[in-house]
């Protein structure tokens with residue numbers, strides 16, 4: 001487990017996502033669509049669909065001849081997706097409450113052309129087992145695309161934190177890739193082939209307060225250095241007029 005999922009986690013995540021979306025220079029959803037190449041009859045399974053950030057853009061390419069099924073452990077998220085699908089008359093989108101570790105059993109009678117999971121699959125109790133088992137749900141030319149944080153993610157905020165922390169031994173660093181190379185390869189043995197892809201996406205903040213709010217909702221937040229970080233950000237804004245954060249994203253494709 002990467003981080004505990006609880007109410008506080010959801011609240012901080014929502015706030016960060018809001019600020020990321022506000023400042024993004026390139027839509028992450030477009031990159032996901034580009035990797036997945038949806039087509040009208042595609043049968044899509046999305047694991048950890050959340051409130052549908054990636055689910056709904058698929059509806060522009062996947063027609064009612066295909067289908068989009070979201071699975072998420074949060075009833076609140078599932079309800080939101082279903083309500084949005086109903087109000088937009090997207091009958092081929094549906095979300096169901098369920099967990100990653102149970103979904104292969106739950107869906108054993110179904111086949112999908114694409115299984116997608118963004119910033120989610122690492123919450124599975126046994127990610128490697130789930131990812132191997134998912135092959136049984138893929139159609140013969142089916143494909144899995146998973147993505148999440150990559151090495152060097154949010155490096156600019158860590159640079160500021162480390163600039164104000166004098167002792168190098170107390171310096172912070174970003175979390176690294178959400179899945180390591182040996183796990184990627186091990187899971188790859190369950191498939192015909194696999195490949196990886198990276199995106200470095202820029203988020204531009206136009207005010208110190210937005211950056212501070214983002215940071216307060218990020219696991220790297222340290223209240224004891226708040227004033228110093230604020231001072232450093234003020235100097236950056238005085239010099240450049242903005243602050244840019246790089247989202248490092250790793251994607252992995254598995255082909256059946």
Ligand SMILES: C[S@@+](CC[C@H](N)C(=O)[O-])C[C@H]1O[C@@H](n2cnc3c(N)ncnc32)[C@H](O)[C@@H]1O
Pocket residue numbers: 005013047048049050051052053054071072073074077098099100101117118119120123124125
């Ligand atoms: C970081 S959010 C990502 C949501 C969405 N994919 C996106 O990119 O906006 C992670 C999602 O995974 C769901 N989740 C976490 N653990 C899960 C599990 N064991 N089974 C199913 N869903 C889970 C959470 O409820 C949450 O909606």
